[in-house]
Amino acid sequence: MTGCRAHASDGPQLLEGFEMRLKLFLAAASLLAMSACTTPNGGETGAVTVKIIGLNDFHGNLEAGKLNVEAPGAVGASVRVPAGGAAYLASAVDRLRAENPNNAVVSAGDMIGASPLVSALFLDEPTIAAMNLIRIDYNALGNHEFDKGRSELLRMQNGGCEKHTPRQPCRVDADFAGASFPFLSANTLTETGAPLVQSYGIKTFGSGARAVKVAFIGLTLKEAPSLVTPAGVAGLTFADEADTANALIPQLKAEGADAIVVLIHQGAYTKVPFNDKSCGGLSGDILPILDRLDPAVDVVISGHTHVAYVCDYGKVNKDRPFLLTSAGYGGTIMTDLDLTIDPRTGRVIAKKADNIIVQGEPFSNARGDYPVSDLYPHFSSRQDVASLVARYSAAAAPVAAERVGRLTAPATKAETEWGEQVLGNLIADAQLAATRAPEAGGAEIAFMNAGGVRADLVPAADGTITYGQVFAVQPFGNTLMVKSFTGRQIRAILEQQFDSGTNTADHPNFLNPSASLHYAYDLSRPAGQRILDVTVNGKPLEHERVYRVAMSNFLASGGDNFTAFREGTNQVGGAQDLDALVAYLSRSQPIVPPKTDRVAKR
Known part of the structure; x- marks a missing residue:
């Protein structure tokens, strides 16, 4: 033209x-x-x-x-x-x-x-x-x-x-x-x-x-x-x-x-x-x-x-x-x-x-x-x-500069070819740690949606991570929730990564699981049958057993097309997601970023 x-x-x-x-x-x-x-x-x-x-x-x-x-x-x-x-x-x-x-x-x-x-x-x-x-x-x-x-x-x-x-x-x-x-x-x-x-x-x-x-x-x-x-x-x-x-x-x-x-x-x-x-x-x-x-x-x-x-x-x-x-x-x-x-x-x-x-x-x-x-x-x-x-x-500088903790290496939001994020896994671990106690919900599993991880965590030369950096990772101010799900419902949640609204096999929307949960998936299989070999704390997922699962209020109410999260019962509210991550990183010893070995693509 x-x-x-x-x-x-x-x-x-x-x-x-x-x-x-x-x-x-x-x-x-x-x-x-x-x-x-x-x-x-x-x-x-x-x-x-x-x-x-x-x-x-x-x-x-x-x-x-x-x-x-x-x-x-x-x-x-x-x-x-x-x-x-x-x-x-x-x-x-x-x-x-x-x-x-x-x-x-x-x-x-x-x-x-x-x-x-x-x-x-x-x-x-x-x-x-x-x-x-x-x-x-x-x-x-x-x-x-x-x-x-x-x-x-x-x-x-x-x-x-x-x-x-x-x-x-x-x-x-x-x-x-x-x-x-x-x-x-x-x-x-x-x-x-x-x-x-x-x-x-x-x-x-x-x-x-x-x-x-x-x-x-x-x-x-x-x-x-x-x-x-x-x-x-x-x-x-x-x-x-x-x-x-x-x-x-x-x-x-x-x-x-x-x-x-x-x-x-x-x-x-x-x-x-x-x-x-x-x-x-x-x-x-x-x-x-x-x-x-x-x-x-x-x-x-x-x-x-x-x-x-x-x-x-x-x-x-x-x-x-x-x-x-x-x-x-x-x-x-x-x-x-x-x-x-x-x-x-x-x-x-x-x-x-x-x-x-x-x-x-x-x-x-x-x-x-x-x-x-x-x-x-x-x-x-x-x-x-x-x-x-x-x-x-x-006005923000004093808050942003506060030292939170230390990391031994960068934790990034980049997804592997099978859908995991180092930082997403770390956040899921932090959310599980914040909700594991009985009075905090008694969680056994936690999930973090990949889209909610907004920035990388790159430590300074001495490993320091600041509050400003952590805020950039999770700026939404979501609240942690713990709900009860059967093993069958957990499998349905995982299936929705590939078959729910805009979440499709061609454009999956991955969840990062805590270290307590491992599974595999096979996209060549029919919808509803793609999730394989799910384990919780090293034991096979039991379809009729009830598990306590932690997530943000965003996921708890069906965000990112994960409508199956709405089906949970006995909900217990918890801390803000940002506070949970800060507490996890504030441990006395530097945090080693987790491996991306919780999900396998078949």
Whole structure:
């Protein structure tokens, strides 16, 4: 597709110095624009170009020096580019805004939730404050916006200091104002059938005869109830994404929308770099949604998978020529998307997007050094946002620096080919230790869901692990539960790793067992017969015997499609999962990370 504005090419720019590249870029843009339609925002055709800056899955990553992006290097090899940080993101957004006064900054969900300590310790209030300073226009609700329940989600939107969680709100700023931008979700419905938050927004660009309108529909993935604590979405219904969007199209057109953008918290996977336009290896749960979406939609800005991509979906399905984008994770990338609209016809005549790394400051950690790369643009830190982050970082620092214990080696969340995680196993052991005593529930087995392990535990040179590191691993504040299950029910739970909702044999969702439980599985066998050779404390699992099993309240209420956990009886509540892990790591002797020998793939 071509348009009235030039853009960077798909690969990295290799001219010396970013400023020179920027000057050449803008000069080329100007020449191309004049040759096509005189100016980017009008001229002979009267076309108006609207710039949309897309974000997703920020997850409260306020601080710089934490994240990096793997990107193509100068001679074929990849480079790791230091990226992210709210202050750098603010400057990056400002730079794009300066190119075109007709702009909107939008997010496709998970702006908050599963956040680092500096945000999560304060109930994500600083993230909302930072996004207010960045001047976000709309944020579609993702699943993590529901982590702390409906009431706390609405507090994030509306402000106030009412307490809905164990943590105290308004600890740093006495008057939390809430988001100055609307939360959107057309398919999140309350008990009355009405949307929980605003369904869509329409923004007008230009004026008079050259005014154009762009509509933004917010959609939450319909699987959200299986991804958060069910109590957090009690009473809410998540309708089909495509059906919901399609039903809104006539209304949006009647309100004068010239272009329609869907902000959906669902996503895809690819096998190509972050700004490769080939759509190579595109897969994922969003594809069936796209294949049913009304072709009147022009752009789909997506998220959830934490993978960055730009894809003309018309290459995949010629009847659905959407521009599909995602900006990855944590504010490390932003999508620069231009829609050129003819106000006379109300049609989009060109669209183009590029993913841009939000490269900020260099940093080093236990995994290596991440210097600034001259192959990619570099952004400065915006002072007002940096000051906000510094204030909350200072408030969190004493807690984050507290020494918890020692590890003899790193414990990572990477999954083996048979589905175990070293860190997931360690957490399961910690949860069993916290619930084994009769007064704590008398657990014999514990399970940890792989998706709940959010960061690696990499000790310092002397083996030290801090509270901040442990918090990054388990930021949700879940409560441990112990329930009674028969051996037959435990087998059914294990079978649901491969056969329950989105948990399938092709895309298993593994549980990490405590050291007390071992089993094997064989995916060539029929559903319901894949689990083999289960033992508990070295003895074969007895189908009729009752066992006491520990898990988080997330799993206990059926999270991650493990509905069989709901069938347990004689429930006993316990400590927070974070506290259990801290206690386990605080033992006098350094902890040796467990082996991944509890599961066997046949």
